Amino acid sequence: MLFADIDLLDENLDFRAHQWVGVRDGHIAYVGGAAPEEGEAASFGEVYDGRGKLLMPAFYNAHAHAPMTLLRGYAEDLPLQAWLNDLVFPFEAKITPEDCYWGTLLSCIEMARYGCVGFSDMYYHMEEGARAAIDAGVKMNLSDSLLAFDGEGLDELPVKGSLDRLTRDLQGAADGRIVVDCNVHAEYTSNPRAVADLAAYAKERGLRVQVHVSETRLEHEECKERHGGLTPVRYFESLGLFDCPTTAAHCVWVDDEDIEVLARRGVFVAANPASNMKLGSGFAPVSKMLERGVRVCLGTDGMASNNNHDMMQDLYLLALSAKGAACDPTAISPKQALAAATRTGALSQGREDCGYVGVGARADLCVLDVAGPSWTPMTNPLVNVVYAGHGADVCLTMCDGRVVYRDGQWPLVDAERAKAEVAARTRRIVGEL
Amino acid sequence: MLFADIDLLDENLDFRAHQWVGVRDGHIAYVGGAAPEEGEAASFGEVYDGRGKLLMPAFYNAHAHAPMTLLRGYAEDLPLQAWLNDLVFPFEAKITPEDCYWGTLLSCIEMARYGCVGFSDMYYHMEEGARAAIDAGVKMNLSDSLLAFDGEGLDELPVKGSLDRLTRDLQGAADGRIVVDCNVHAEYTSNPRAVADLAAYAKERGLRVQVHVSETRLEHEECKERHGGLTPVRYFESLGLFDCPTTAAHCVWVDDEDIEVLARRGVFVAANPASNMKLGSGFAPVSKMLERGVRVCLGTDGMASNNNHDMMQDLYLLALSAKGAACDPTAISPKQALAAATRTGALSQGREDCGYVGVGARADLCVLDVAGPSWTPMTNPLVNVVYAGHGADVCLTMCDGRVVYRDGQWPLVDAERAKAEVAARTRRIVGEL
Known part of the structure; x- marks a missing residue:
């Protein structure tokens, strides 16, 4: 995936506007203030429109x-x-x-x-x-x-x-x-x-x-x-x-x-x-x-x-x-x-190559939609992340380069079934007590 | 509006499943475990499908x-x-x-x-x-x-x-x-x-x-x-x-x-x-x-x-x-x-007829979408509201019977303009300091 024209918190958690972040083979392979060259860009697959979004470590x-x-x-x-x-x-x-x-x-x-x-x-x-x-x-x-x-x-x-x-x-x-x-x-x-x-x-x-x-x-x-x-x-x-x-x-x-x-x-x-x-x-x-x-x-x-x-x-x-x-x-x-x-x-957790946005790191990321009213003004994006934003603003979560959550969907699992199973199993246990 | 087949927290904040709540002239005019009769139902206007939702006081x-x-x-x-x-x-x-x-x-x-x-x-x-x-x-x-x-x-x-x-x-x-x-x-x-x-x-x-x-x-x-x-x-x-x-x-x-x-x-x-x-x-x-x-x-x-x-x-x-x-x-x-x-x-605030879900109260309500993973199991809905749910689960907010927020939209105001104005005015002030 290539996150295009996205704001981010970098490896020092400093804010950088309008960046391109390329993910390949489970790792972050590109971070820059301009799009990668055409050949390399293609190697990242899907282009994700990052405007109005904030990318940060998961x-x-x-x-x-x-x-x-x-x-x-x-x-x-x-x-x-x-x-x-x-x-x-x-x-x-x-x-x-x-x-x-x-x-x-x-x-x-x-x-x-x-x-x-x-x-x-x-x-x-x-x-x-x-x-x-x-x-x-x-x-x-x-x-x-x-x-x-x-x-x-x-x-x-x-x-x-x-x-x-x-x-x-x-x-x-x-x-x-x-x-x-x-x-x-x-x-x-x-x-x-x-x-x-x-x-x-x-x-x-x-x-x-x-x-x-x-x-x-x-x-x-x-x-x-x-x-x-x-x-x-x-x-x-x-x-x-x-x-x-x-x-x-x-x-x-x-x-x-x-x-x-x-x-x-x-x-x-x-x-x-x-x-x-x-x-x-x-x-x-x-x-x-x-x-x-x-x-x-x-x-x-x-x-x-x-x-x-x-x-x-x-x-x-x-x-x-x-x-x-x-x-x-x-x-x-x-x-x-x-x-x-x-x-x-x-x-x-012993995961040395995880937990930051930088080239060479595992692609463990989340993307926040910062269009909600709690994010304005964006005087200090890092402060907004900690104090103003909400977990529900997360619109994409990626683990080792794989999307595990996106826009209300969990592509790898049947979330409806998981909820139904937990609800039924809890009822069973409570009933036995 | 008639909220149909919706779970709610009543005037004592007790949970009641599968209720009908009718709003007319800015007030809650009907609360019951079954739909109102046809003539009365029509007087509430839009029917809101309440399944999978929780209605509570605003x-x-x-x-x-x-x-x-x-x-x-x-x-x-x-x-x-x-x-x-x-x-x-x-x-x-x-x-x-x-x-x-x-x-x-x-x-x-x-x-x-x-x-x-x-x-x-x-x-x-x-x-x-x-x-x-x-x-x-x-x-x-x-x-x-x-x-x-x-x-x-x-x-x-x-x-x-x-x-x-x-x-x-x-x-x-x-x-x-x-x-x-x-x-x-x-x-x-x-x-x-x-x-x-x-x-x-x-x-x-x-x-x-x-x-x-x-x-x-x-x-x-x-x-x-x-x-x-x-x-x-x-x-x-x-x-x-x-x-x-x-x-x-x-x-x-x-x-x-x-x-x-x-x-x-x-x-x-x-x-x-x-x-x-x-x-x-x-x-x-x-x-x-x-x-x-x-x-x-x-x-x-x-x-x-x-x-x-x-x-x-x-x-x-x-x-x-x-x-x-x-x-x-x-x-x-x-x-x-x-x-x-x-x-x-x-x-x-001196608003005696506000802040509870019951017949005669002002229709100041919010509706929560409880489909998110934090709401399962629903062993104790009130506890889930206080400790598990999120403000972002609110999908409808009503004040005096008027919808002021619904599904990402604010029908009465231009939210995009408000955000842009605040962002610009903050920049102006910060620039002057």
């Missing part, structure tokens, strides 16, 4: 539980423990592998609708999740949760077999779109032996790690009580987990020393502002983390605590909540916020 | 500065005082009456796009603002700001002449769509004599009042220093302002005693979560105010601090920020949040 969702679309609107307005124990866990016990496929597929459809092409996921029945991401044409870092409630080591846990199988069957599947990560659900759902085993397993195989860290004050404080004053960050560091490239989700209650560790060890922090606010967990110290050099990315979390996968809305929320929580309007810049939702998210 | 924006669309994206990432003094005030000094017309018109267009039919506005050149609201077919409670930096009484201030003129020429204009309110900009921009005069003026004429209250900590604390410990709430109460029906915008720093006063005096509080977070002002104690019976409504504020007029996004933000700030997932219910953005907003 979003990467750094923390999700994709099958939880099934739970959207089901568990509301409850304290966290009641939410989990009385509603979420009983519901999840009824979810079949096939349910996971459809729940994940609807998440992929929703993410693509709002410009997102890749997500990091923690759940179970991950083969089904991967199948959905492959079908939808998007990228997924999947991870099956390590849960160890007694003194078990990794070899004694079912997740070991799952990890062996997932890495054997799915690592790098679909031209690298599928990446298998390791996963420690959380400190309070594991034991030190299992965590250390998993860290060694991941290190040996060069795998990345996903983990929940200090989401709630209770979790943070109880960890210190259990582990001689170690916070979750220091606990995981002491067990070698951060020897592997790690994405730590939430980090709402991290202290200053934790932040130093996260920065020094290059840990990615997936902020989940919507979920943290909705569940009353608090506000992650995003501004302080950015200031100290922590690589902050952005996640939507599960749909029982958000309740949509619109990364552009969460980007707005990331910026607003960072400023609000710090009582400081300079707490985060539009560029920092947008980088968290795009390039840093891609890097958190 | 939004009322309880605090705005509509002409500030001109400043969208202009003043960013600065501390409040520098934001005001270095960027906002110099820009505003260049705004002409005609600029105000176009800035307000674009705001009306944007609000209608996202389901909002009425707004309370504080600015200047209010005749021009009213003209824009009339042209756009929406409702406006306009108010020209009282600013009194020395010891002047109301008679010595230019706003007196403006108030006399506005109430004479515009009170109740356009079939009651235009309402003229009194306005005290804030404690720190007025003096007690002028405030007391204005309160008496408003009381005598039965006018409503709009006022900024405790937006920032500095304002709140300095007021106490200046006025023998009186907070802005108690200061205004002592001057008789709350003898008139009042909407107090922001109320971020109000204390427990303030909240008691606001509740006892029936003051409407317009929460502005986006603006308060973006400017780093803090979080209003929304949960506590609701608990104590304060009538909380919702505003978008000006476009230099939000930066869009999407009330549905701000509704999401109201709910999330109330829960986040209180560290309590039960801090606000979906119904409380939605009522703030609809019925309570209408009441804050």
Whole structure:
């Protein structure tokens, strides 16, 4: 595809008007202020009229539980423990592998609708999740949760077999779109032996790690009580987990020393502002983390605590909540916020050649229709993207050069069927409860 | 218009499937689970196919500065005082009456796009603002700001002449769509004599009042220093302002005693979560105010601090920020949040017969297309409205029975021209600075 005469946000997220962007073999092969020569232009195929549009890097969702679309609107307005124990866990016990496929597929459809092409996921029945991401044409870092409630080591846990199988069957599947990560659900759902085993397993195989860290004050404080004053960050560091490239989700209650560790060890922090606010967990110290050099990315979390996968809305929320929580309007810049939702998210998934608009990058893009009334005036396009625009302004989403969403259509999947399946499966589960 | 076979949120914001809603002479004349009889059906005119749609009350924006669309994206990432003094005030000094017309018109267009039919506005050149609201077919409670930096009484201030003129020429204009309110900009921009005069003026004429209250900590604390410990709430109460029906915008720093006063005096509080977070002002104690019976409504504020007029996004933000700030997932219910953005907003504007879907109410409605992936499953439609849906899902907005927005079109105004005018006028002003 050749995007002709289109405005864009370049590899530095700087605005450039009237550009031509050529996509070939899944990559961005041309960016320039004039059309490529005729022969080269033809090699890009379809010419896309870019007037009145803004091309920018696609979003990467750094923390999700994709099958939880099934739970959207089901568990509301409850304290966290009641939410989990009385509603979420009983519901999840009824979810079949096939349910996971459809729940994940609807998440992929929703993410693509709002410009997102890749997500990091923690759940179970991950083969089904991967199948959905492959079908939808998007990228997924999947991870099956390590849960160890007694003194078990990794070899004694079912997740070991799952990890062996997932890495054997799915690592790098679909031209690298599928990446298998390791996963420690959380400190309070594991034991030190299992965590250390998993860290060694991941290190040996060069795998990345996903983990929940200090989401709630209770979790943070109880960890210190259990582990001689170690916070979750220091606990995981002491067990070698951060020897592997790690994405730590939430980090709402991290202290200053934790932040130093996260920065020094290059840990990615997936902020989940919507979920943290909705569940009353608090506000992650995003501004302080950015200031100290922590690589902050952005996640939507599960749909029982958000309740949509619109990364552009969460980007707005990331910026607003960072400023609000710090009582400081300079707490985060539009560029920092947008980088968290795009390039840093891609890097958190080990996708070095993704998340920016430049020659040589993977063609993971979205195009925004900026004709809506919220985009005028265009005094500062980047500010408009972060604060004024809407995810619904996305009119085209491309992943590895393939169109996964365009003008109300998802060319690779049957979105109507996915909605109907999720609706029916949710009804079935709710009926069983 | 007869909305046929449509799902809706009724006068209690409860969900009802497969309803018929008939609109005649600007009012809702029929609501039922079956079609009206043939003769009556014909009296409603066009039949609207409601399948796959959700009809709900329109939004009322309880605090705005509509002409500030001109400043969208202009003043960013600065501390409040520098934001005001270095960027906002110099820009505003260049705004002409005609600029105000176009800035307000674009705001009306944007609000209608996202389901909002009425707004309370504080600015200047209010005749021009009213003209824009009339042209756009929406409702406006306009108010020209009282600013009194020395010891002047109301008679010595230019706003007196403006108030006399506005109430004479515009009170109740356009079939009651235009309402003229009194306005005290804030404690720190007025003096007690002028405030007391204005309160008496408003009381005598039965006018409503709009006022900024405790937006920032500095304002709140300095007021106490200046006025023998009186907070802005108690200061205004002592001057008789709350003898008139009042909407107090922001109320971020109000204390427990303030909240008691606001509740006892029936003051409407317009929460502005986006603006308060973006400017780093803090979080209003929304949960506590609701608990104590304060009538909380919702505003978008000006476009230099939000930066869009999407009330549905701000509704999401109201709910999330109330829960986040209180560290309590039960801090606000979906119904409380939605009522703030609809019925309570209408009441804050003195519009008793607006803001709900029921026979006899004004036909101020919006229709949402719920086919998008964020709306599945529909386990709890009200929760989906507050947390999952998007303002962009609004496909029809009706004010007093007239369609002001439908499927990408604004039938009453030339939206393309409004955008072009605002873009050009902003360029002119920025060029002059």
